[in-house]
Amino acid sequence: MSESDLPKPLLSNARDAVRALRPSQIREVANAGFGIADVLPFWFGESDRVTPQFIRDAASNALATGATFYTHNLGIAPLREALAGYVSSLHGPTTVDNIAVTSAGVNALMLAAQLVVGAGDRVVAVTPLWPNLVEIPKILGAHVETVALGYGAQGWTLDLDRLLAALTPQTKLLMLNSPNNPTGWVMSRDQQRTVLEHCRRHGIWIVADEVYERLYYADPAARTAPSFLDLAARDEHVICVNSFSKAWLMTGWRLGWIVAPAALMDDLAKLVEYNTSCAPAFVQQAGIAAVQQGEGFAQELAGELRGARDHLVQALGALPGVDVKAPPGAMYVFFSLPGAARSLELCKALVREVGLGLAPGSAFGPEGEGFVRWCYACDPHRLDAGVERLQRFLSQHGG
Numbered sequence: 001m002s003e004s005d006l007p008k009p010l011l012s013n014a015r016d017a018v019r020a021l022r023p024s025q026i027r028e029v030a031n032a033g034f035g036i037a038d039v040l041p042f043w044f045g046e047s048d049r050v051t052p053q054f055i056r057d058a059a060s061n062a063l064a065t066g067a068t069f070y071t072h073n074l075g076i077a078p079l080r081e082a083l084a085g086y087v088s089s090l091h092g093p094t095t096v097d098n099i100a101v102t103s104a105g106v107n108a109l110m111l112a113a114q115l116v117v118g119a120g121d122r123v124v125a126v127t128p129l130w131p132n133l134v135e136i137p138k139i140l141g142a143h144v145e146t147v148a149l150g151y152g153a154q155g156w157t158l159d160l161d162r163l164l165a166a167l168t169p170q171t172k173l174l175m176l177n178s179p180n181n182p183t184g185w186v187m188s189r190d191q192q193r194t195v196l197e198h199c200r201r202h203g204i205w206i207v208a209d210e211v212y213e214r215l216y217y218a219d220p221a222a223r224t225a226p227s228f229l230d231l232a233a234r235d236e237h238v239i240c241v242n243s244f245s246k247a248w249l250m251t252g253w254r255l256g257w258i259v260a261p262a263a264l265m266d267d268l269a270k271l272v273e274y275n276t277s278c279a280p281a282f283v284q285q286a287g288i289a290a291v292q293q294g295e296g297f298a299q300e301l302a303g304e305l306r307g308a309r310d311h312l313v314q315a316l317g318a319l320p321g322v323d324v325k326a327p328p329g330a331m332y333v334f335f336s337l338p339g340a341a342r343s344l345e346l347c348k349a350l351v352r353e354v355g356l357g358l359a360p361g362s363a364f365g366p367e368g369e370g371f372v373r374w375c376y377a378c379d380p381h382r383l384d385a386g387v388e389r390l391q392r393f394l395s396q397h398g399g
């Protein structure tokens with residue numbers, strides 16, 4: 001919905017930019033399944049496993065010893081130090097002055113946008129994309145233009161020339177998410193270099209959402225996907241957003257971080273103050289455990305998810321009319337199947353008729369129509385049960 005399509009406002013309505021935000025289509029599908037007890041949910045972006053015990057213990061201990069107070073806006077010093085060490089080990093020298101702790105990735109995205117985007121600014125985003133990256137700048141009154149990935153024999157790919165053409169000198173910000181939700185697309189190092197140089201020339205900020213960086217399967221020797229942090233100096237126009245949610249299964253904890261130029265930090269601290277003031281103290285303590293003791297876990301998880309991806313891709317590929325390719329990163333397959341041209345209707349029918357919970361491609365922008373997203377971060381037996389339900393649905397519908 002655009003602002004011009006909105007009904008006339010009443011005195012009690014929110015402002016137009018907020019009323020025009022897209023509601024979640026994943027929620028709409030979940031609501032269609034309301035009252036159905038036996039649903040296999042693959043629609044949300046999280047694992048079916050709880051956070052590792054050593055991280056939960058660290059939070060319990062922190063609570064037991066009274067970590068119940070406000071902290072510094074940018075996070076407690078030991079966590080910022082631990083994160084500076086972690087980021088340095090993955091992407092080269094990074095100091096505490098480049099790190100801010102946030103209340104998860106989505107809050108980091110909002111803060112990053114608030115730092116650099118204002119009303120009327122032009123923002124470019126590569127789609128299909130998790131809706132938050134497109135909607136957040138709109139809350140601030142910015143105009144968002146999209147550049148769509150293409151789908152073909154190689155899976156999802158970027159036409160780099162189209163992206164560069166969209167990044168005009170009038171552009172304020174590029175919002176990029178790689179590894180990408182929902183497609184699993186990963187931007188190559190060469191593409192990142194070209195985009196970085198172009199944005200340098202035109203003074204365009206880059207917000208790089210790298211929350212899935214540890215879920216990267218294309219190069220088994222690499223600990224992370226290619227990152228803008230590998231290429232950019234720490235005082236450049238790059239704000240990198242990250243999260244504890246994916247690498248350490250901490251979705252419900254709401255903890256993340258930003259890597260940004262030191263020159264931004266005083267202003268970022270003010271924004272944190274006026275948004276959340278700080279992340280919870282005991283959650284930050286748990287974050288230290290994740291960063292300092294969680295390397296083995298993050299690597300094992302990536303291995304498991306690679307196995308789950310391969311398992312699901314193979315099983316789906318055997319179904320008639322399904323076109324699926326193994327994506328190089330993240331934790332989703334984004335595939336086409338009969339009926340997906342109206343993906344919202346298809347997903348509602350899947351949940352109603354066979355209790356299979358998938359996310360419609362159209363939830364990720366019009367460029368995602370024709371596809372559905374399946375999160376494979378779960379036990380392979382569960383994946384098999386889901387594939388069986390899909391098979392049943394397709395044969396009932398003439399497949």
Ligand SMILES: Cc1ncc(COP(=O)(O)O)c(C=O)c1O
Binds near residue numbers: 107130180211243255
């Ligand atoms: C692309 C992307 N960015 C950021 C996030 C934010 O995650 P969180 O707010 O849990 O850190 C998500 C969550 O699914 C995501 O898919």
